[in-house]
Amino acid sequence: MKYKHLFFDLDHTLWDFETNEQETLLELYNSHNLSGRGVPSFEEFSISYVGHNERLWDRFRKGFITRNDLRDKRFRLALLDFKIGDEKLTQAMCKEFLEILPYKTALFPETVETLDYLAAKNYPMHMITNGFEETQLLKMKNAGIDQYFTHIVTSEVAGSLKPYKEIFEYAIAKAGTTATESIMVGDAMELDIKGAHGVGMDQVYFNPAKPPVDFTPTFTIGHLRELKEIL
Template sequence: MLTLKYRHLFFDLDHTLWDFEANADETLRHLYEQYDLARYGTFTVDEFIKVYSDINHGLWRLYQNNKITQQQLRASRFPRTFVKLGLSESDSPENISEQFTDILPLKSAVFPYTHEVLNYLRDKGYVLHLITNGFKDIQHVKLKSSNLTHYFQEIITSECCGHLKPDSRIFQHALERTGATAPESLMIGDNLECDVLGAYNAGLDQVYFNPEKRRHFTQTTYEIACLSELKDIL
């Protein structure tokens, strides 16, 4: 039985349990209205969201590769968005980044079956943990807002550990902190590099959460398109 193979389950948070895109979309629509960005008459709210999302993803890749700092990421994503939309950096409202950071983690959208599956896994005796590259100051708010905190024994953030996924040292830190061993541990996440390859290099089996069924050529221990499929594995 596979239930005997693993004891510790390590989840990613953003894009795996907590629906970052849905929550960011709602937050950005709020900010578009709050700051009356329609007054510029040059971009729609959907264009604003699309451009911001592309820029934010690119900056996150730089951050995860240790090429920019957390502060640089937060300070540059909105000014770059406005420039890409044909305005100037000075057109970016002064406090919009802080507003985004304050409002976003209060959103509660999670992927389908999140609570059902976490209840199922906990009831079966698995010990659940989180490993996240997200910033500590907002990850705990996200967990509380979406009623997820109580499922996890340990919440390991890259900010506290000092290493970002896919660096194998964050996975080693997680194993040491939880008292787990690699063979009895399973990593579940949506990012092929950070979650799958990072866990693989640290000796952990992996579940690639691929809800959009993106084509790829990476070898994974398991692959799922819906969190409910974890019940078939565990």
């Protein structure tokens, strides 16, 4: 086998972040009666939150804001879009979001079947994720996939985020392997694919939506089961 170690991204690759996030936001929208506080619809609230969250994550990855800034501001800004300036509500939603989200269990189709196949072939599998340690470990445990992974490397513990080379080098060293003997599976072109390429690791770009790309990965797949044709 060319590859001796497999590295995976979690969110948007195995764990269906969009589905789980939307379910969590809907619970918060209903439990805090946001419709009664001037938010016209859940869809509008969701669009506002997701937009702020994506922009804040980009700023967090670039080192412009802290983890606490990210967690607080995404709800504060979303609520302010609807002229709700309630700090108590902001803090409650921030806290509850992080309590509810990790217990959601939606995975992409055939995630477990594909991991079973790879485990049966005795591939050591590892996780490299930009998420926060406690949250990511809970997600994996509750979705029933934590047992597949030998090492789970989060940006919080590694002290670096994808796409920077330090987190990949940290994960490679922790696994006791080399970049040339490893392959990275992920959905984010800049973070997972170009990040892995930057340390000399081959890549599998999980790209169900087939958006245009400006870089040619080692492999591109539209469904996780296609990993069986590569590995």
